[in-house]
Amino acid sequence: MLDPGQKRRRILVVEDEPMVAMSIEMLLEFAGFESAGIAATVEEALKLAAQGGYDAAILDANLAGVFSGPVAEALGAAGAPFLILSGYDSEQQRERFPPGTVILQKPCRPDAIIEALRAFLPAD
Template sequence: MGRRVLVVEDESLVALLLEDMLLELGFTVVDVASRLETGMSAAEQAAFDVAVLDVNLGGETRSFPIADLLRRRGIPFVFATGHDPSSLERTYPDAPVVRKPFLRGDLRNALARALAG
C-alpha cells in the first residue's frame, strides 16, 4: 500500500483530477475534503502521511488553519495554487507548492520533498 494522502480541494473536478493523479503516482487517497470545516476535521482525525491543500477554498476562505493544524500534528503537506507562490513561501517556507494546472512530475516531487522534510 502506498503512502496515504489527504486532499483538500473545493473544485470537484480538480479534486477528481488530484485523486486520479495521486492514484497513478502510487498513493492512497484516504479522504477528499472540499470545505475548510470538513478539511479541519479530517486533518484532526484521519490517519494519513501527507496532505495536498488547495490554498483558496472559495470566496475568501483559505486553507491556512488546516496547514497550521498539520504543522502542530507534525504531518507534512504541500500547497496547490494557481497563484504566484512567493507569498506562501514567506509564511510556510518548508511547504512545497504545486502550481495549477498540475504537472504530475511536480506533484510527485513536491510530495517526495514534503515526506522527506
C-alpha cells in the same frame, strides 16, 4: 511501482474544485498512493486532519474564497507534511505559509506533485 509488501502512503486531498480533486485522486492512485479522503472546505479539512489516518496532504491555498491557513496550521501541528497548490502567484503565497512550505502554482505538472510527495515520504 509499488513493491508487493510496501505500504501505500495515504494522502489527504484538500481541494474545492471537484474535477481537480478527482484528477488529483487519479494521479495519486496511478503513482502508487492512496487517497485518505477529500475535503472541499476548511471545516471539512480540519475534521479530516483531526481524524488522522494520512501520511501527507495536498492543500489548495484558497477553498471557495476562504484562506486555508488554519488547515496548514493543523497539519503542521500534527507533524504531517503538506504541499500547497495555488492558483495565485507562489511568491505571494510564501508569506502566508510557514517557511519551507512547498508551493506549486496551478496549473502544475502532475509529476511535480508526485515528486514533492515522494520527497516528503521516502520509501520505507
